Amino acid sequence: MEKTVVKAIRVLESLALSPRPRALGEIAAVCDMTKSNAHRLLQTLSEMHYVRQVPESRSYEATLRLWEMGMRVFDRFDIRGVASPVLRGLQEKTGESVHLSIFDDGDAVYIDRIDSQQAVRAYIRIGDRVPAYCTATGRAMLACLGEAEVAAASRDMRRHTELTVATPDALAAALAEVREKGYALTRGEWRQGVVGVAAPIRSQSGTVVAGVGVAGPAERMGEDNVAVATRAVLQAATDISHALGFSDSGHAGLPS
Amino acid sequence: MEKTVVKAIRVLESLALSPRPRALGEIAAVCDMTKSNAHRLLQTLSEMHYVRQVPESRSYEATLRLWEMGMRVFDRFDIRGVASPVLRGLQEKTGESVHLSIFDDGDAVYIDRIDSQQAVRAYIRIGDRVPAYCTATGRAMLACLGEAEVAAASRDMRRHTELTVATPDALAAALAEVREKGYALTRGEWRQGVVGVAAPIRSQSGTVVAGVGVAGPAERMGEDNVAVATRAVLQAATDISHALGFSDSGHAGLPS
DNA sequence: CTGTAGATTCCAGATATTGGAACGACATAT
DNA sequence: ATATGTCGTTCCAATATCTGGAATCTACAG
Known part of the structure; x- marks a missing residue:
């Protein structure tokens, strides 16, 4: 010491x-x-x-330097603490692994997760860094961020599987779809056989600060389960955003 | 280094x-x-x-330890930063030295000040620690604090001048007067020939966090000037309290 | 089961840290 | 006006502390 x-x-x-x-x-x-x-x-x-x-x-x-640094820490903890119970609920409702991630320099970084109880499950580690352009939480966040962030995410695009969306144009189209629907759906673009659904989380100021999603093996993620997961994820994102002080004055949309 | x-x-x-x-x-x-x-x-x-x-x-x-420590620093700076312009105004209005102090373990401690321009002036240094029971800002704060604080302030009472209020009973009476009038007035109880007027400052939560006062030589602090100073001090205390987020729902009183 | 990447421990050598003493700046007491 | 004391600051040789490479351990991936 x-x-x-x-x-x-x-x-x-x-x-x-x-x-x-x-x-x-x-x-x-x-x-x-x-x-x-x-x-x-x-x-x-x-x-x-x-x-x-x-x-x-x-x-x-x-x-005030001490305060300045402390605030940075606080911001991050705030999200995790507030999201934690919502993540648990989301895991129970869907039965699949749920992930909480933030956007950092073109990537999505997992800051919390709750694993599925199933033998076959999507697996990530807290702290893992993955490309934002081809993962569910990453793309959900990216869709609501600015030009600069999209550019950062597009810097080093490559095909990780046969299905990876790996061109800026294709990404732009995907992001437009996310904005339209309110959630992101990826099918084996990063890890083969893994399907993810995710939605963006907004802080009090309205900026996107994180993304929440569920991921599971394609075999279990059929249309029905994806529909259930989508609804649950959107609700979870809304819940966490509200807990952070965000009030969605105006539009809001659960898929009918 | x-x-x-x-x-x-x-x-x-x-x-x-x-x-x-x-x-x-x-x-x-x-x-x-x-x-x-x-x-x-x-x-x-x-x-x-x-x-x-x-x-x-x-x-x-x-x-979160970093945040915890940072908040402690922030609280203090908040008072000084917010009070600073008000202190300048108070100095100009009264022409005497103005002091900003906090209560700490039975004492008043000066955390900011602006000096009078006059040749003869009340003088203190930032960081100076003085007994709360016989100084203007100290007594103003004490009047709005609890039993424990008054006890701490009474621990070691002594006569610093002929006029010092140096018994717990006399102090209690003085504090009652402060509460009634809304300000504290001391005449040469700490330093001979120095007259001080002070009022308490409240934070958002309503607790007294500081005191603001003006002090000058008795020769200049006649009835007229004291009246002017009193009004100015009360206004300054109100202004600073408001700036800190305090809203005086209910009573308020400028002496008529 | 083996290989790899990363975290952790260990230790002799390098060097940064320590504390007393001397100095300088103020402010009050005489 | 001078003396005196307090407090902050600087300096330096002795040494306790820190350093970095290598060995060890762990956990995961193939």
Whole structure:
């Protein structure tokens, strides 16, 4: 365990928790270290912009950098925490594996999942990165994002199976269909024999922040099951979006 | 500049900014360090609860600890940032030094100030800690806080000048007067010859989070100027409270 | 079952960190 | 006005800490 790092964090925490700026001596005392040590640590934290010295009193205070970083973390956790129970419900309703993913630099990245109970099941790992243009959650998100994101996703298109939609034009058509229907359906474009249905999740501000989908083996994903899954996925996406504070003023559509 | 600390912060930032959990190798690559190094850093950050390893994929993600700490910082900055322009206005209107302080463990601590332009002026430093029971901003806050805070403030009462209110009973009476009038007025109880007027600031939740006041030499603080200062201080406190999201549903009172 | 990729552990060598002392800047007390 | 004390800052040799490569372990994929 790195002692210097621990000390630095203790110093930073003492400032973050303090309701007022603290003098060097005080910090050294509270954190139980010599003044030179505390001073050097504060110097480093200043250069990293986590701490500043108030010009007037020479004492130190935490900057908003900590908050800035914390907010980034919070955003992500918010989605996972809120989505978690909905994912469980979706898994039970459909019986297949359900995935929650976000869009990152042209790819879809899985941030949560609940596995099917079946012996044959679609399998991914949390943290796995897959091309957005040929996966269900990826395409669902892509359909609601801007030019730049679509361009990023189109950067390195290739056929992963015989069915992969691997040209920008074909992708554009697929995305248009997603926008029209409100959900994305992929049949073995990424992994042979895997069928996926997914829908985009919107945050309070209305921007698409994630995608939720179910995936299962083609043998089980016949018309009936896909119809069930589609309805369930759209409902789940709506539920999660609402939980995030999104209110769909205007259009909304469950397929009849 | 402490290299280990810098590296640790880089690792933490890369995780905070990442929209998804990162694998060890990835982190090492992004932060330009060996895997052993990154691993040790992550171990340390885990023990500090800033990072956790997701059990499923063995990759690492930032925890909410960062957000938790950031929020503490944000609360404080929020007050200062919002109050700053109001303080400037108050200084111009009254011509005296204006102070912004918070309550901390029985004391008032100055977190911002704007000095009078006059040759003779009340002077404090940001970060200075003064007894709450005998200063204007301190008493204004104390009047709106609970038993425990008053007890903390009464722990070590003493006469700092001939006029200091230095008994719990006398303090209780003074606080009752503050509550009735809505502002605190002190005349040379802490520093001889200094007169202060102050009012409490409330946050969105309605709790008193700070106090704002003006202070000047007794020679200039005659009845007329005190009346002007009182009105200005009450207005400033109201303005800052509103800016913090406080809505005074019900009572409100400018002295007629 | 074997191979591969990645995570984790280990350790001697390299070096960054440590703390005391000296210095400088202020501010108050005499 | 001078003295005195407090607090922040700088410096440096001793050394405890950190470093990175290699060995080990684990889990998955073929």
